[in-house]
Every structure is written in C-alpha cells, then in structure tokens.
Amino acid sequence: MAGIALPAVGALGLAAKGSVEGFDELPANLKQPPLSQRTTILDSKGDSIATVYSRDRTVVDLKEISPYMQQAIIAIEDARFYQHGAVDLKGVLRAVNRNAQEGGVAQGASTLTQQLVKNVAVEEAGDDPTKVQQATQQTLGRKIRELKYAIQLEEELGKKKILENYLNITFFGQQAYGVEAASQRYFSKSAKDLDVEEAALLAGIVQSPSRYDPLNDPQEATKRRNIVLQRMAEVGDISQAEADKAKDKPLGLDISKPKNGCITAVKNAGFFCDYVREVFLNDPIFGKTKEDRAKIWNQGGLTIRTTMDPKAQKSVQASIKDHVNQKDEVATAATIVEPGTGKILAMGQSRPYGLDIKKNETTINLSVDESMGGGAGYQPGSTFKPIVAAAALEDGMAPTKSYSAPYKMEYPSPISVCGGKNWVNTDGTTLTNENEAEVGPYSMKKATALSVNTYFVQMIADIGICPVTEMAEKMGVERADGAKMGQNPSIALGTQEMSPLTMANAYATFASRGMYCTPVAIESITQRVGETSKSLEVPKSTCSRAMSENTADTINALLRGVVEDGTGTEAGLGSGRPSAGKTGTTDFRYAAWFVGYTPNMAGAVWVGDPAHKRRMVNITIGGVPYAKVFGGKVPGPIWRDMMSGALEGKPNPDFNRVYIPEDRPDRGRGDDDNDNGNGNGNGGGNDDNGNGDDGDNDDGFIGGADGDTTFPTPEFSIPENWIQGQTNGGNNGNGNGGGFG
Template sequence: MSMPRHERLPAYRVLSHLLVMVAVAVVLGVVVAGLAIPFAGVAGLGARNVAKTMDSLPEELDTQDLSQRTTILDANGNRLASIYDENRITVPLKGISRTMVKALVAIEDYRFYQHGALDLKGTLRALVTNQANSGVVQGGSSITQQLVKLTLLDQAGNNKVKRAEATADTYARKLKELRYAIALEQTHSKDWILERYLNTAYFGDGAYGVQAAAKHYFNVNAKDLTLRQSALLAGLVKNPYGYDPTKFPDKALERRDVVLDRMAQLNVIGQDKADKNKDKDLGLDVQEVDNGCLNSRAPFFCDYVLAYLMQDEQLGATRRARLNLIKNGGLTIQTTIDMNAQADADAAVADHVGKKDPAIGALAIVEPGTGAVKALAQSRPMGNKSKQGETYVNFTIPKEYGGANGFQPGSTFKAFTLATAIDQGIPLTQAFNSPSPMTFDQADFANCPGEGTFGGPYVANNSTGTGTFNMYSGTRNSINTYFLQLEEMTGVCAPYELAKKMGVRLTDPKAERYPSFTLGIADASPLEMAEAYATFAARGLHCDSRPVTQITDSDGNVLKSYDPTCTQVMQQSTADAVSDVLRGVLQSGGFAAAQALGVPAAGKTGTTNEQKAVWFVGYTPHLAAAATIAGITPAGQPDTLVGKTIDGTYIYEASGSGFAAPIWGDALRPLTANGPYDDFVYPTGVEGVGVTSVPQPPPPRPGGRGGRGGGGRGGR
C-alpha cells in the first residue's frame, strides 16, 4: 500500500535537493565546497534507494535551549561572578544591529532569504570566487546548513565519539545534515534561523553568540555594533581561532576588510564607506568575563552561593542536573552580599592575619531577622594550596557546604546555657561560688531523656578569676566553673538542643553532648556562630542563613524566590535578657570594651583549650558577626596559637578579646558608623534583670567524683 502524499512529501523534497547536488558533482567532478555528496557515492544509488535512505533519518533537528552563562549579582544588582560552560547570552534578532545582520549574511550566505536549505547558485559562485582568490573568501554552506552543524556539535558536548560523528566527512553525515537543514527551513522562519545562528556561532576567545562577542571585544551590546565592529565579528565565524583579533590582529584586520569589500560589492554599503572603515584600526576594548568564583570580588561568598544552590533539589533531581542548570541555564542569581560589608570584612581580617601566617582568620556577617549573609572573609585567598598562603577550603561556612570542619568556639557557647537558664525561669541573680580548680561529678548533669547518664570526675579551671558570680558577672568574666554549675541546673540536653535550633550544626551527640558542652567543645564555623547570635539580636527569632534571595531564568521570569525561613526558638524576653547580659562584655570593665561601637552592641569572647582558636561573636540590633583566628598546621590540622607569629606579632598567650575581637570591631565599626542608633529592648518579666552586684556567697560546695572532661579554657 502506498504512503499518503503528505507523508511522502519530505522525501521528495530531499530527493530534489540531492539530485541538484548530484548534477553539480557531475558537472564539476568535485565535491562543491565540501557540501555535495561525492559523485561516486551517489551514482550507484537509485532514486528509490535515496528516498528510502532519507526516510530512515530523523525528520527534525532537536533545537534545545542554547547553553547560556549564569550571572551572580550582589545585593545592589552588580555582577559578582559568571558561571558557564559556554560564555553566551542569547538575544532576539531585534536586539542585534541591522548592520551586524547584513555583514554576516553578506559574507556567509548573501542569498539567505532567497533560497531554501541548499543554495546551488551561491554554492557555485562561492566555488568560483574562492578559486579565483586562491583561498576561502565566501562561504559555500548555507547559514541553515551551518546552523545544523553547529547544533550537532553543541549537542555532542565533550563526547569525543559524538563530536567525531558530527564532523565526519561521510555520506551518512552529509545526508543527515541536509535532512535536518530542510526540516529547519520547513518548520522555522528565516528570521528564526538567522537569530539562532547568531546566538549559536562561536566568535573566538571564549565568546559564544553575538551578544557575548560584542561585549567581549568591544564592550557594547549587540544592538549597538557599528559597521567596523560588525564586519570584524562577521569575519570571525569562518575561522574563530585563526582570525581571533586578540591573538592575530593582522589577520583579523585583513579578514574584516574582506567583509567590508564584500558588503560594498553587494551594494549593502557604498565603496567609499567601506574604504573609510578599512582605514580604521580594530577598535578593540576587550572585556574579560572570568568563569567561576576564583577571580570574583568575594570568592568564598561566591563559593558558598554555588554550594548552597547545589543542595536545592527544586533546581534539579540530581546534583548533575542542578550543576547543568547553574552553568548553562542563563540564570540571574540575586544574592545577599553587601559589598561595603565585604570590603570592610576583608580589610579587617587582612589587617590582623597574614595570608602566609600559620593560622586562619575568618569572619562572617549575618543580618538578624532575615538570615541574609552580608559578608564572608578569610585570611587566605582562594587558590591552589601548592602556593603558600592560598587555599580552596572555605573556612567560613559549615562543613555541609564544603567548608572545613570548623573550630572549637570555646566560651562563646556559654550563651546557649545562659539563654536556656533564663528561658527555664532561673533568675539572673542566680549566684555560685566558682573556685578554680573545681571538681564536678558528671552524674549530676542531666542528659536528654532516654540517652543515659554521664559519669566520672571532671576537673575544670578558670583562667579569668574566682569568687562568687551571678549571670551578669559570670558572663562578663567568662567563668568556666560558674557556667558548669549553671548547666547542672539546666541539664545538658536543653542548651545543646537550643544551639541546634539557633543554627549550630551539631551532628554527633556522643562527642558533643557532654557537661563540657557549655565550654565550647563542639566544632563550628563563623557563619554558624553569626547565625546563632543573630537570633539574640532578633529577639529569639532564628532565621536560617541564606546567600540568595531570588533566581530568574534567561527570560527574566522568577524561577525561585528564597524568602527568610524563620522560627521563634525562645521567648522574646529571654533573648532581650541575654542581650542585656552580653552587652556588658563590650562595656567598661568587659573583656572586649576596647571594641565598643558607636551603637549598642553585645557579644561574647571565646578561647579554646590549648589556645588553638580564639573567637569573638557579637551583634547589634541590625548585624551579627563572628570572628575567629585558629592555629593551623601546614597539613591543615588545628594547632596552638601560642608560640606563633601572627601578623608580625609573636603570641605568648592568645585570647578572644585580644586577637579575634579587634577583627570584629574593625569590620563593624565602619558599617555601623552611619547606621540607625537602635537599642536592644530592655527585658521585662525576667527576674533579677539589671542586678549586676553579687550577694553574699553561699558556703563552698564540696568537690564531686569525676568523669569525662575537656573543653574551653575561658573566655578572655
């Protein structure tokens, strides 16, 4: 049974093109411009066999969305970084200058709007012209045919086998390309094909598509390309590398002039105009578009953005799918980074820790009430670790995003016990005699329900004083034995769980949830600590850290919004009381008084056991920041800071107030200088608020039996 006419029609059209090509081959005895099917291969084919062969080929070319570069923006909409496999920005035909369109058509396929998929007349003319000029002056393939080849190469990606198939000089490949070209002409307009070609073509030096090329070579948009600029770009598509103006300016100039002469020959422009432009230089204004985070103004923040998005399953079912979308989807990623805050953070860290020092200095700044990450800075710049003073490890963020393990935060963890005690109704006037050393029986500390009990002796020391203290004075002086006694009242479980709710990634209770938890034995990153303390600034409202606010696709449509994710994790009065206590650390007599700002602020120092890391975590009502300096060996292992020279200063004794707090102060001082003068809310309904004096000490408590210990050294 014969096929219906509408099903046979494509094969007949293909056959007519093949017969024309055969005729050309017969007359000339050659393969015309590499397009015609070799005569020897076609001569033995009957028309019926050719039609059958064509019918077996796919009818349409799968024109998927073109790969486009993704742009990461700062909070003010300025470009922070670009991510791409191919540096391309697609634009509509109306967004490309008519001069550029005319230049390309003139040199590549001047009869584009008059012929179908194959231009026999143009092919013959190209052959004669090229032979007369002893080289390739005019293209022989139609723009449609070129688009097919470019598309097949693009779809092949880095697959060597598929790329070889897309460029093989075989009968099958040429038949396939011709079939696709005819299908494109049947299903798409000439303008669509031309627009697609201009956005697909490679223009050399990493620029794909005319818009990227215009910005790269001339720093203009495609719609604003001038005649000489258009002629240069139009000439590049024939040999993007050989005519690359950044590598071979003389050859590029020669090729540009060929295009100008061709335009004059076709009366697209006058010869006088062509000659006038030929007298001009290339007029380059090369703009580099770095790929990735390495050369970004905030490389580690950029790194965090990518890691954050790679965990978002709404952007793709697999990591590979998410990476493909980010690198090729033409996205615009709006982030939270404040470049003023970033500059201040970078300067503050660099002023206190050298990039080649045997330590890491790091700082994270977060906005309370939104979780917006404003800045991430560290002392070692992004780069190959084989170069001294460089690293690809992001020490500012949690390990789950590809960061380091973090560092023990020391006495900054005491704030979690403080908040728990206040939330449980323990008055701020609660006093304990706090000697040093002091032996604790860990069986006296309640664990989480069903998790068993602690046991054994634990001997704790104070490095910042002894005596009787309440919550105000015990915090201001960072008394270890005071907070261990307070934790006996609260139990270990409650402050541990509160820290998790406030953003600290605690994942191993068997190693972290011990009485010494309050002394900061669990590792944490600066971002985690800034996020946690931002909860106090926001009056108990915890907001997950987020570096991104919105993603739009290549057409400007919102793909996803990242709104604040917040939960009230403690009473407002509890957070207010914590702020009232912690502000004493920055007031006269407090360890960090030297870092007082021009606006109300609160915070806590921290120094770990063996002085391997020092911390200061503090906040205002509008900003929270965590600064740390941590000793590190050449192999990347934690190491004591004592005996090291950091930023030219030999360290005899390390402290959070003396080393980490100045980073915090130097970063926040300029950021808050012109900001609003808002105070913390004074706590109401909290027993003992404002009572900083300590009553007569109770009788000394006896030492207990003992158990597992470790942890912080104190909090100066």
C-alpha cells in the same frame, strides 16, 4: 526528505522512529535554543558584584547586530542563504562529488540553517564529551538529520530569525559565544557598532576559532579577514574599493579580558558570590536533582539580587585589612547577619578569593560549612557558653544561680545525655579555668562576664547535655562538617567545630528575642529565556521560636556584661550603641572568636590557622606581636570596627532591659506578715518603702501593699524598669508588704 527514518540522536533528546509522523516532530529547542548566557550577581542595592557564566554570551535581537556583521557571516558561510531553501542543492552536489573522491565525508556544504541545528546539539551537550562527539561526528546520519531539521526550521522560523539565532549561538573563540560577547571581547564595543573590517574579522573566525584567533596569530587572522572582505565584494555587499580600503587597515583590536566567576567579584565579595552559587546548586527549590540545578546555573541568563549590604561588606573588609594581613600565618573570617530576617549582610576573610597559594589566596570560604564550600569548621570555645545558659534558663534555672566553680575540677559524673543514657567520666578527666585566680563561687552574670569554664561545666552537669544540644539545634547550630553534635560535657566549652556564619546567625536569635531565622543570601532571581524574562522562586527564611523572650532578654543582659566589664571590653561599641557579645579562645589557642550583636545586627569573627596547626602564641598578626591571642584581643577589635562601620547611619534600638542581681540566691525575703527582710545586700529603700536591715538605701525591691507579691519570681530576671523601693512596705521591712532583701 519527509519520508526518511532517523536514528536516535541523544544530544537532541530525539527517539529513533521509523514513521513519517515521528520524523516530522521538531524539537522545541530547535525553534528557541536554550542558549547559555552570563549571570549577573547584584548586591542588595542593585549594583553588580560579579558576572559568572559557563559560556560568555549575551543574546541580542538581529536589529542590535551591525548590518556589516550580518552580511559578512552570510558571504563567507552561506552566500546563497536568501536564495536557497534549507538545503543548497548546488552545495550538496559539490560535496557529494568531493566526498566520493575522498572515500568519506570530507566536505560538508552545510547551510547556516544546518549549522544552527548542529550548534544547538553542541550547546545541549554542554561539557559532556560523549554528547559533544555525537553532535559533531562526521557521518551521513548526522548530515541527514541536519537537513531534515533545517527544512522544518526554514518553514517555521524564517530566514531572519534563523540568522539571529545563528549569530547568538556561534562560538567566536576566546571564551566568547555569540556575536555580542565576541564584539565586546575583541573590540570592546557592542555588536551593533561593528564596522566592515571588524565584522569581517569576526565572521572569519567562525570556521576555525583556534586557527584564526587574532590574539594568537594576527597574521593568519588578517589573511582570513581579507578573504571575507573580498567575498563580501564578490557578492555585492560592498564595493571592491571599500574592500581594498578595509584590507589595508590593521586589525584594530581593543581587547577586553574575560571577567568570569567569583574570582572577578568587586567589593571583595568573592566568597559571598561563591556562597550564592553553592545555595543555588544545593537548594531543591531550584531543581529536584543537583544535575537539574547545575543545568539551570550553566544555562545562565540569571539576574540574582542578593542580601549583601555594600556598606556592611566594605566595613568587614576594611576592618579585616586593618587587623590581619593577607600573608599572616593565621587568617580571619567574619560574617554579619540581620536578626529577625536571616539576611546575610556581609561575608569576608583575610585570605582573598583566588588560586595562587603562594599569595595565600584560597577558594575555601572560611565563613561557611563544608557542604557550602567551606572548611571543616573551628572550635568556637567559650562563645558556645551562652547556648548552655539559654538551655539552663529554659529548663527553669534562675539567672542568679551560683556554683562553686573552682579553678580546677574533674568533669562531674554521671551526666544525662539524649536517649536516657549517661555520660560517665571513666578516666577522671579534669578541666581548669583560664587563670588560677578564677575561683568561685560565681553567679551566672559574673561567670559569663569572666568566661569561667568550671561554672558552665557544673551548669551542664545539672541540666544534662540533651537540653543543650536541643537548644543548639533550635538555634541552627550544627557542626561545620555535617557530623552529629557530640554528647559530651566538654561541649559547654565549645569543642564542636562551627563556622562563623553559624555562630553569627545563632547569636542573632538572642538579638531577636528568641526567634531563630534560617540564613538567606538571595532576595530575588530573574531568568531570561530567549526574548522573555521570568522570576524564579527563591529560598525564604523560616523563623521559629527557639526560646522565650524572657530567656533571650536575660542572655542579652548577661552578654552586655561581657562587653561592659568582662573579657570583651575591647569589642564594645561605646555607650551610644548598646551591644552584647562573647569571647572565645580554644585550648592551645588554635582559634579565637568574638561573636556579638546589637538588636539589629549580629556578627561573628574567627581568627586562627585554617589547617589547625599554628598555635597563636608568640605570633605576629597584622604587624602586631602577641604573646598569647585571646578572643577579646584580636577578634574583639575586628568585630568592633566592622560593626561600627556597618551600623553607621542605621537605627539605634536598645535591648529589652532586665536586671539580674549578683547574689540573689543568698538574699532574705520578707513574709506576708512581719519579717524584717534581712538579707545580704539589696535591702530596702527609705522611709515607708520597705527598709531591709542589711540593705543599701537605693536598691530595695518590695512586694505591693498587703502582701501582694507583684515582683517577679526567683526563676526569672527582674525588669530594669522596676522602681527601687516601691509602695507601702513598712519600716524595716515590717508590715504586710514584706521587704525584698
């Protein structure tokens, strides 16, 4: 055999070589077959979320397989396994005689070792029909290759290892690959616990898994089982009496249905599971090409520990269930991330993971971008406004900036965009505020609390569009469909489609005082290869500064006002848990949002029609009728309830507090020498502490003694821990200190 030249074998990755040296090279995958196995996905606590596999298999050692199973498979497939070498010459002569009579390849006479060679080829072929055909074609060339490699395997592995590999690679029907998976599927027990009649049934299936399927044809399966039992008696593995007794027993099936894929995920974590799969298939850290990554994923044997916090996940799904029904015309999706780490803690939606459209099931992950298994995204509405404000503050705008903010206005024109160009309102496009009563002038704090459209459009007109899109990029904000961000002032009103994960992680930047961290879902991965395990490198969150701490602190102060006395009061977590956030409602009410955070968790909630067809007017959601849906009315309470549960028992840190005067641009300010510090509000304190003529008696801020201007400059917000009416200002604002009206 050693002198035979082999043709190419694509499925085994072998090249055609005419030399003895080339022929003698044994592929490593024949010694240690890369068997695909199930992959287990865990939450952050180590509990299983789901099991996924391309082939359901659990590799076990030979000592973990019942002796009856070992005897049964040898008796029916290769009774002289321990007597002959890699090739059973008696079987070969018998097959040659039969094939000559038939004029083709009618009988194989393959030993277990030869079958192992073929099964490795089939395993490597995967789902490629061309490679599968090459690995199983009935040709003399394939039989010769099997003989050659079988000889080498016998020399290098030995009988017991060959038997172990064979029992782990063989297909037993019903999606079960390997004897352990088959034992669990048909009898709900481990392979080490199989009794003689159970082992005989499994051994009989191997020749034709469809024909001898005990679920589809129990009578045919019983006949085949009894043939195996009789063969075991004939070769002396069991007595005839034992065989006869076993033949009289029923099949005794105890079926465990296959549980494969994210559709079987527990804790309503199907979409989180699906996102983990998408991360694996898309991140180059797991392989240079998508094909490389898919091969590793399909090979399986992975234990993936994720960032999913079970308490947060449970709270998200409970809140969703309380507020939005599965069969509602609109849906909701929610995501929670951890500021400062990028860890995705929870991800859920009202339409479950599944394929039954009639039940409103879907496999589209409404929380993520299109490239990661999501949709094309949804306009975030006014939840984008804080990004505009952050860009303005970074550009040097004072947090007390006031604009006329009329109820209705034309978009200002021209407005600068990236690349040194201008956007021009050529057709007189106008915009309005939500209510006719919303008429300025407004300060930044009030405009944010009330979500005044015209204020933020005037703001973006002042600073230009480019600083806003650049700030969005620094905060990881991008369109869900992968397109470039539009260079249009309407961006200030949230007209670019985003995903809930994107918005939650962007707001986490505010919570972490300006540090943006890329989102991550995987903590660690261990892969079992053969009998060994190894750790795989996983994506790490990378953090970068998107804005100054002062800017982030100021945004936090602005957004605290939204939940304290603005449009998001129904989302407030109560006085015991400081929170901040922003509502968002799009034109025509196709989508409504609430995005908010505490210093240690950030979350986004979207409600709307994924198809962008059903307006949320005169609609019933969660059994409650609504004339109009607002961001603070439906998404806000969902956010409140999911965050309350997720944060239960967690630390309760506070924000770095800053104070933003409402009307600061109009106040007076004392000079170094002898001004009275007259101004509109916020005058001096009592006695010697800098009375401003028009001020109240409790809000005065002054410079230090002798004109030392130790207060913050007008471009920045004032820390709340500044004490009212500090030292030595002089009565009525007179004196070296100067009053600060």
